[in-house]
Structure formats: C-alpha cells, structure tokens
Amino acid sequence: MKDLIEIRWHGRGGQGAKTASLLLADAAFNTGKYIQGFPEYGPERMGAPITAYNRISNAPITIHSNIYEPDYVVVVDDTLLEVVDVTAGLKESGAIIINTTKDANYLKKVLKGYSGNIYTIDARKVSMETLGKYFPNTPMLAAIVKVSGIMTDQELLDDMKGSFKHKFAKKPEVIEPNMKALEMSLKEVKKI
Amino acid sequence: MSIRERLSGNEAAAIAMKQINPDVVAAFPITPSTEIPQYFSTFVSNGQVDTEFVAVESEHSAMSACVGAEAAGSRAMTATSANGLSFMWEMIYIASSMRLPIVMSLVNRAVSGPLNIHNDHSDAMGVRDSGWIMIFSENNQEAYDNLIMAHRIAENEKVHLPLMVCQDGFITSHSIENIELIEDDKVKEFVGKYTPKHYLLNEKEHIAMGPLDLQSYLFEHKKQQAVAMQNAKQVILDVAKDFEKMTGRKYSFFEEYKLDDAEIAIVCMNSTAGTTKFVVDKLRSQGIKAGLLKLRVFRPFPGEEVAKALSHLKAVAILDKSDSLNGAGGALFTDVTSAMYLNKNSVPAVNYIYGIGGRDTKADDLENVYKDLQEIAQSGNVGNPYRSMGLRG
Numbered sequence: 001m002k003d004l005i006e007i008r009w010h011g012r013g014g015q016g017a018k019t020a021s022l023l024l025a026d027a028a029f030n031t032g033k034y035i036q037g038f039p040e041y042g043p044e045r046m047g048a049p050i051t052a053y054n055r056i057s058n059a060p061i062t063i064h065s066n067i068y069e070p071d072y073v074v075v076v077d078d079t080l081l082e083v084v085d086v087t088a089g090l091k092e093s094g095a096i097i098i099n100t101t102k103d104a105n106y107l108k109k110v111l112k113g114y115s116g117n118i119y120t121i122d123a124r125k126v127s128m129e130t131l132g133k134y135f136p137n138t139p140m141l142a143a144i145v146k147v148s149g150i151m152t153d154q155e156l157l158d159d160m161k162g163s164f165k166h167k168f169a170k171k172p173e174v175i176e177p178n179m180k181a182l183e184m185s186l187k188e189v190k191k192i
Numbered sequence: 193m194s195i196r197e198r199l200s201g202n203e204a205a206a207i208a209m210k211q212i213n214p215d216v217v218a219a220f221p222i223t224p225s226t227e228i229p230q231y232f233s234t235f236v237s238n239g240q241v242d243t244e245f246v247a248v249e250s251e252h253s254a255m256s257a258c259v260g261a262e263a264a265g266s267r268a269m270t271a272t273s274a275n276g277l278s279f280m281w282e283m284i285y286i287a288s289s290m291r292l293p294i295v296m297s298l299v300n301r302a303v304s305g306p307l308n309i310h311n312d313h314s315d316a317m318g319v320r321d322s323g324w325i326m327i328f329s330e331n332n333q334e335a336y337d338n339l340i341m342a343h344r345i346a347e348n349e350k351v352h353l354p355l356m357v358c359q360d361g362f363i364t365s366h367s368i369e370n371i372e373l374i375e376d377d378k379v380k381e382f383v384g385k386y387t388p389k390h391y392l393l394n395e396k397e398h399i400a401m402g403p404l405d406l407q408s409y410l411f412e413h414k415k416q417q418a419v420a421m422q423n424a425k426q427v428i429l430d431v432a433k434d435f436e437k438m439t440g441r442k443y444s445f446f447e448e449y450k451l452d453d454a455e456i457a458i459v460c461m462n463s464t465a466g467t468t469k470f471v472v473d474k475l476r477s478q479g480i481k482a483g484l485l486k487l488r489v490f491r492p493f494p495g496e497e498v499a500k501a502l503s504h505l506k507a508v509a510i511l512d513k514s515d516s517l518n519g520a521g522g523a524l525f526t527d528v529t530s531a532m533y534l535n536k537n538s539v540p541a542v543n544y545i546y547g548i549g550g551r552d553t554k555a556d557d558l559e560n561v562y563k564d565l566q567e568i569a570q571s572g573n574v575g576n577p578y579r580s581m582g583l584r585g
Contacts, residue, residue, distance in 0.1 A: 022368055025198065025368050026198065026368075029198045029370065034369075034370050035198060035368065035369065035370060036367055036368065036369050037367065037368040038362075038363075038366060038367035038368065039366070041309075041310070041362050041366065060370070061369070062330075062331075062466035062467070062469040062470050063466060063467050063470040063555060064331070064360075064363050064364065064367070064463040064464070064466045064467050064553075065467050065552055065553055065554050065555055066552050066554075068554065
C-alpha cells in the first residue's frame with residue numbers, strides 16, 4: 001500500500017455507503033493504520049445521492065478537506081453513473097469499483113473515457129445469495145479492500161469476524177452469512 | 193499506556209465528559225453537537241457516570257441549569273452549537289459575571305440566517321466578548337485534550353471563569369479519526385475534585401450571588417473579570433505543562449508549525465490548521481518558506497505572544513471563518529493586527545474570510561493564499577486587506 005490512499009464513495013441514502021466507509025476505516029484502524037472516515041452531510045433523504053470519504057495512511061493525517069483527487073471511487077448504486085460525475089478527479093493510476101451487472105461497453109461509455117482500471121461486482125447477487133436481503137455495503141467493503149490492497153484478504157476476514165461478533169451480539173445468526181458475503185465478494189470482484 | 197482508539201470529535205468530547213464525571217450536565221440537542229448529550233445520556237443510563245443529567249426544554253434553560261448547579265457548588269457541563277448558543281446568550285453573560293467555571297463543548301456551526309447547519313465560527317465569534325475562556329481544537333484529539341484540561345483552568349481560584357472548547361462541526365465532530373485516550377483513573381486524578389471557596393449551599397457561609405449591582409460597584413466587578421481573564425494566561429500554561437507530563441502532548445497559546453524560519457505564514461483556528469499543515473509541507477518541499485500559527489487560545493487573547501511569533505515574517509494572512517460584517521475585517525484579523533501594531537510589528541497583513549456555512553476549505557485555496565503572500569512579500573503592497581477565500585464569482 002502507498003503511504004496515503006484516498007477513497008470516495010457514491011451511494012444513495014439508505015444503502016449503507018456511509019456505514020461501509022466507517023467499516024473500512026475501522027478495519028484499516030485495526031491493522032494499525034491512521035484513518036479518516038467521514039460523510040459529506042447534505043439534505044439526506046432515503047434514495048438521494050450521498051458521498052462519503054476515507055483517508056488511510058501509514059502516517060498521521062492532518063488534512064481536513066473533502067477528497068477531490070481520489071485514488072479509488074466506489075459506486076454502490078449504478079443508477080448514479082448517469083447522474084453523478086463519479087470519475088471527477090479520479091486518478092488514472094487508480095480504479096473505480098462499481099456494483100453493477102451492466103456490460104463493459106455501457107460502463108466505458110458512461111465513465112466518459114476514464115482510462116484507469118474499472119472493476120465490477122454484482123453485490124445484489126452476493127447479498128441475496130448469502131444474506132437473503134439486499135445490503136450492498138458488505139460486498140462493496142470486500143471489493144475495495146481486494147482492489148486497493150489496503151490489507152490482505154485474511155486480515156479483512158479476521159477483523160470483520162470480530163466486528164460482526166460485536167455488532168451482531170444480539171443476532172448471532174447473521175454473522176456467518178455476512179462472513180460468507182465477504183468471502184464471496186473477494187472472489188467475485190472482476191476487472192473489465 | 194494511553195489507549196489507541198478511533199472516534200469522531202463528538203464521541204471524543206462525550207468520552208472526555210464521561211471521564212470527568214461532572215455533577216451536572218444540562219443540555220438541549222442541536223446539530224451538529226447533538227451526539228454529545230446523546231452519548232452522555234447513555235453513560236448516565238448505564239451507570240457509567242453518577243452525573244445528574246437535566247434534559248431541559250431549551251438552551252436558555254440548559255445554561256440556566258448550569259448556572260444554578262455551579263452557584264450551588266457543583267461542577268456543571270453542557271454542549272451546544274450555533275442557534276443553541278444564541279438562545280443561551282443572556283445566561284452566557286450571567287455565567288461569566290457570576291464567576292462560575294462552567295465548561296461547554298461548542299461544536300461550531302453557522303448561526304442562522306438563512307438556516308445552515310454546517311461549520312463556520314459565527315457562533316463562537318458572537319460570544320467573544322462575553323467573558324468566557326475560548327479554546328479551539330484542530331481535531332478530535334485536541335477537542336478531547338482541551339476538555340480534560342478545561343476544569344483545572346476554569347476552576348483555578350485566580351480565574352473562576354467559564355470555558356468553552358470549540359471544534360469544527362461535521363468536519364471534526366462527525367469524522368472518525370485516530371485518537372489516544374487517557375486512562376480513566378489518570379483523568380480523574382488530573383481533573384481533581386471541585387471544592388469552591390464560596391457557594392450557595394454552604395450553610396456556614398450565607399451569601400448572595402448575582403444581586404443588583406449598580407453604579408457604585410459594577411465597574412469594579414467587570415475589572416475583576418478582566419483581571420481574571422489575564423490571570424488565565426499563566427494558568428493555561430501551567431495546566432498544559434502538567435498535561436504534557438501525563439501524556440507527552442504539548443500545548444500552549446498557539447502551535448507554531450514550521451514558523452521559526454518562515455517568510456510567509458497563515459494564522460487560523462480549528463480544523464483548517466490541519467489542512468494548512470498539509471499545504472505547508474507541500475510548499476516546503478518546493479523550497480517555499482511557508483509556516484503556520486494555529487491559535488488555540490482565543491480568549492484570553494495572547495496578543496503580545498502572537499505579535500512576537502509573527503514579527504520575523506515578510507507577509508502574514510489571517511483567516512477568519514466568520515465575517516464580522518463590519519465592512520473592515522474578521523474578528524481574528526482585527527485582534528491579531530491590533531496586537532501587531534501595539535508590539536511594533538509592521539509585517540504586511542491581509543485578511544481572508546472563508547469557509548462560511550460549511551464551504552469546504554481546499555488545500556488549493558490555502559496554496560493560493562500563500563501565493564498571494566509571496567506577491568505581497570515581494571512588492572510590500574497589501575492592496576485590499578479584506579479578502580475572501582473560496583468565494584464564487
């Protein structure tokens with residue numbers, strides 16, 4: 001991992017993009033990193049476009065602005081691709097990770113010639129097969145970890161097992177499906 | 193050993209309050225400080241503190257309850273933002289004039305109107321002449337550390353003034369970042385027990401507090417407040433020294449970041465100082481001698497010390513996250529430049545109003561300010577000193 005990684009999340013209110021950014025910050029913190037996780041607060045409503053950010057670094061982070069030239073962009077909802085300029089400022093050396101089933105031609109067209117790497121994952125399929133409900137944030141968390149190499153797959157799995165045990169102390173039956181969602185996502189995320 | 197954690201600024205403030213375990217907390221929720229009393233009320237429900245939590249119906253009542261609690265002889269805390277502070281206005285002055293060392297966590301937000309919930313410093317600047325000690329925090333760590341130091345400063349018998357710890361709404365209050373926490377027992381020992389000399393519930397000493405005070409005495413009492421504010425300077429330094437012994441973290445009136453050999457510098461407060469450090473590092477790598485003075489203690493204003501720290505520069509920019517709307521410059525600019533004049537510091541100085549209503553403060557904007565300073569340093573000509581940073585059009 002390079003010294004500072006900056007990530008921008010695009011999602012819709014209620015899909016858990018903010019939660020995913022906080023989970024990523026948590027996981028990176030637990031592997032010894034310096035972290036920032038913060039949403040851009042606006043007039044939030046269910047379904048409205050929202051943005052969240054992560055900085056992950058080997059050294060203390062002092063900058064407190066939004067992120068304008070991210071290394072990675074995560075798009076939790078592909079209906080945003082035609083609404084939000086998701087590749088704005090995205091480094092060509094970086095990558096965009098999209099939750100979608102759309103084909104490569106469509107994606108290349110809506111990403112307006114972005115020449116960096118494009119990754120996709122069908123988070124709905126993963127989520128439905130493992131959790132039985134549509135919660136895209138767990139698959140997207142695994143996808144960004146896989147693509148960015150912020151930590152190893154095993155570090156993510158070990159850390160999230162601990163987090164889920166704590167978070168779902170009153171619903172232990174959902175721990176295993178969430179772990180399965182992570183494992184499946186690590187394999188499912190594909191470069192186009 | 194300190195505890196490595198990751199917390200938002202609001203969580204950090206609430207944890208500090210838990211460790212301080214005050215006698216009374218009275219608060220009314222308002223964005224973006226709402227989480228502080230929310231988390232604290234959970235600590236109360238869980239029995240982690242034995243504080244009397246007063247869920248009042250307004251901020252005016254929150255400050256009134258704190259005034260009553262402190263006057264009775266107990267330790268009281270509150271948290272608020274923006275219009276909540278505006279609604280406390282009357283009681284803010286009562287608290288300081290009754291010499292009650294109430295501690296407030298102020299999560300800075302734009303005061304309406306029009307309605308805006310995001311960060312600027314217009315709430316804090318509105319109470320800058322109210323007799324409260326005002327300490328600003330760059331990040332969650334400083335918001336926490338400043339609260340741990342607050343009671344030792346406010347309750348010192350040479351001071352006896354209320355104190356507010358400021359941090360930027362959303363920018364730090366809602367951002368999760370690394371933090372080093374101090375163990376509970378160490379905080380307890382550091383903060384100590386509050387034993388006021390005079391208080392209303394002392395049956396051995398019958399006193400009145402806050403009675404009518406007309407021409408014959410009010411002036412003398414105001415002078416005592418002003419002297420207490422001056423006394424606070426040394427106490428702030430003494431407490432910081434003890435805090436450094438405990439944590440290794442050094443605090444003073446301000447932080448000088450690469451300032452001693454700088455030719456151009458920015459003066460600012462709160463989270464913008466962190467972004468400025470990032471810009472200073474970038475400019476230094478290009479051979480530009482940029483520096484930063486991050487003001488921590490705004491009231492009492494350490495004018496002489498600030499003027500001295502800036503005296504070797506070729507140009508300085510003072511950043512105000514609130515416009516005083518006087519047509520001449522922001523509050524920090526006015527304070528810094530008048531201190532420079534009194535201390536015979538004639539470094540060219542320029543003011544930038546910025547970040548109003550949550551307008552994001554970008555590294556590029558700050559870099560442009562340093563570029564302007566290079567030009568001013570070269571020409572010696574300030575031009576219009578009353579400028580904006582990040583304003584459209």
